[in-house]
Amino acid sequence: MSDEKQTIIIIGGGITGITAAYYLQKMIKEQQLPMECKLIEATHRLGGKIQTVVRDGFVIERGPDSFLARKQSASRLIHEVGLQDKLVHNATGKSYILANEKLYAIPGGAVMGIPTKIRPFALSGLFSPIGKLRAALDFILPPTKAEGDLSLGQFFRRRLGDEVVENLIEPLLSGIYAGDIDQLSLMATFPQFFHLEQKHGSLVLGAKRTTPKTKETGNKKGIFQTLTTGLQSLVDELEKRLEPGSVSKGIRVELVEKQGRRYRLHLSNGEVWTADSVIVAAPHQAVPEMFPNVSFFAPFKAMPSTSVATVALAFSASSIEQDIDGTGFVVSRRSDYTITACTWTHKKWPHTAPKGKALLRCYVGRPGDEAIVEQSDDEIVRVVLDDLNKIMRINGRPEFALVTRWKEAMPQYIVGHKERIETIKAKVGEELPGVFFAGSSYEGLGLPDCIDQGEEAVKKALEYLQV
Numbered sequence: 530m531s532d533e534k535q536t537i538i539i540i541g542g543g544i545t546g547i548t549a550a551y552y553l554q555k556m557i558k559e560q561q562l563p564m565e566c567k568l569i570e571a572t573h574r575l576g577g578k579i580q581t582v583v584r585d586g587f588v589i590e591r592g593p594d595s596f597l598a599r600k601q602s603a604s605r606l607i608h609e610v611g612l613q614d615k616l617v618h619n620a621t622g623k624s625y626i627l628a629n630e631k632l633y634a635i636p637g638g639a640v641m642g643i644p645t646k647i648r649p650f651a652l653s654g655l656f657s658p659i660g661k662l663r664a665a666l667d668f669i670l671p672p673t674k675a676e677g678d679l680s681l682g683q684f685f686r687r688r689l690g691d692e693v694v695e696n697l698i699e700p701l702l703s704g705i706y707a708g709d710i711d712q713l714s715l716m717a718t719f720p721q722f723f724h725l726e727q728k729h730g731s732l733v734l735g736a737k738r739t740t741p742k743t744k745e746t747g748n749k750k751g752i753f754q755t756l757t758t759g760l761q762s763l764v765d766e767l768e769k770r771l772e773p774g775s776v777s778k779g780i781r782v783e784l785v786e787k788q789g790r791r792y793r794l795h796l797s798n799g800e801v802w803t804a805d806s807v808i809v810a811a812p813h814q815a816v817p818e819m820f821p822n823v824s825f826f827a828p829f830k831a832m833p834s835t836s837v838a839t840v841a842l843a844f845s846a847s848s849i850e851q852d853i854d855g856t857g858f859v860v861s862r863r864s865d866y867t868i869t870a871c872t873w874t875h876k877k878w879p880h881t882a883p884k885g886k887a888l889l890r891c892y893v894g895r896p897g898d899e900a901i902v903e904q905s906d907d908e909i910v911r912v913v914l915d916d917l918n919k920i921m922r923i924n925g926r927p928e929f930a931l932v933t934r935w936k937e938a939m940p941q942y943i944v945g946h947k948e949r950i951e952t953i954k955a956k957v958g959e960e961l962p963g964v965f966f967a968g969s970s971y972e973g974l975g976l977p978d979c980i981d982q983g984e985e986a987v988k989k990a991l992e993y994l995q996v
């Protein structure tokens with residue numbers, strides 16, 4: 530190895546890229562490695578999909594609002610930057626499904642829609658007697674004979690029937706991925722359900738046996754966490770800890786070329802930088818553009834992404850004349866609504882609204898029905914308010930509304946996704962050694978999954994450079 534420092538360049542400053550930059554620079558410093566790490570971000574800010582707006586005492590998340598607490602990499606990162614006293618769990622409360630134009634409480638004991646308690650499910654008005662009987666076939670049907678991947682829809686429809694899927698499972702699961710469950714890959718999204726079914730013979734029994742029993746009384750802790758200062762504060766704290774001069778914002782990587790063992794990155798400001806290793810933390814759509822001559826990136830051109838918009842509505846609490854006891858609802862496709870979900874954010878996350886105010890956050894846009902995202906802000910707010918007024922009574926206009934469009938922002942892990950990514954990564958290992966991929970297009974789109982991938986890419990880049 531020469532005396533010259535080796536350079537690692539990270540492309541993309543969303544949570545994945547900034548996590549990678551933070552841990553990599555920390556290791557370089559602690560272990561005095563002869564390396565430098567640079568981060569290049571196309572826009573003028575870091576954080577990517579994480580964007581918090583603090584306005585008139587409201588804390589509004591335009592993109593992600595929380596993360597799953599049981600996946601620990603996010604809270605570990607938050608502790609790293611000293612924000613642990615800002616961590617809160619969501620307040621628990623009733624949540625609902627809007628199906629056939631009515632709100633139904635999600636039956637007690639449902640885990641991602643899979644019943645683990647028979648009574649609340651049997652008594653729920655969400656399903657017809659025939660739908661319930663069909664779901665009971667889960668107890669006797671043999672496990673799925675799957676040789677490859679299959680869609681979430683195929684898997685769940687076979688076990689529990691169309692009605693339970695469409696009134697409960699579909700709205701819950703498709704909300705997470707903004708996707709179509711009849712196209713989303715079981716193995717890339719919820720492989721644990723396949724393994725439960727294979728091991729226990731029944732999905733319901735498997736979920737029942739493996740779900741920890743919760744106490745009926747006492748304070749239950751919510752399963753999500755966020756920061757009272759907003760998720761953007763994590764990004765800001767990480768950015769403050771990066772080496773001065775190591776972050777370039779407002780510059781796009783346009784082309785990456787291999788030259789011997791190194792890579793030349795052509796930037797939108799006309800400069801060309803050289804790297805010994807590259808971590809690509811940009812979404813899949815950007816990859817074929819950056820590597821135009823690499824044929825094995827073609828599947829990224831065919832990988833779909835869906836568009837959604839979040840609509841935050843700030844009210845005086847007194848404007849909500851007829852309230853609902855709960856924290857929110859998701860909407861089944863069997864309802865004539867444009868909104869796909871709504872959170873009573875001031876109840877689920879009390880820190881987000883000042884006293885005497887209410888904050889509602891709705892989603893619009895779903896696969897095959899994304900045109901609403903293209904409408905004007907005023908039109909989107911009108912449609913959302915009309916929908917809300919069908920199930921609660923809101924008096925007057927919001928004090929303000931924030932519409933955020935996320936165009937082609939939700940990568941779709943459609944059937945075969947895992948295998949396609951594994952094939953691409955193997956090819957990259959052979960033909961582009963030292964290049965690593967991380968982030969929401971690849972191996973999980975939750976914030977902790979992105980953080981895990983950022984950390985993993987750092988390990989791989991260091992292993993590669995130290996051989």
Ligand code: FAD
Pocket residue numbers: 540541542543544545546569570571572576577578579591592593594595596597780781782783810811812815819837839935938939967968969970973974975976977979
């Ligand atoms: P991004 O945040 O997309 O960052 C990628 C960055 O790369 C961008 O900043 C982009 O500008 C940059 N870039 C692209 N091309 C180039 C280039 N050529 N050169 C340089 N830079 C480039 N997850 C949860 O866990 N909980 C939630 O509550 C949740 N809610 C969500 C709500 C919405 C509306 C959305 C859209 C997502 C939500 N998610 C949630 C998912 C999660 O927010 C994302 O998966 C995650 O933030 C993606 O992070 P990332 O760093 O991989 O990508």
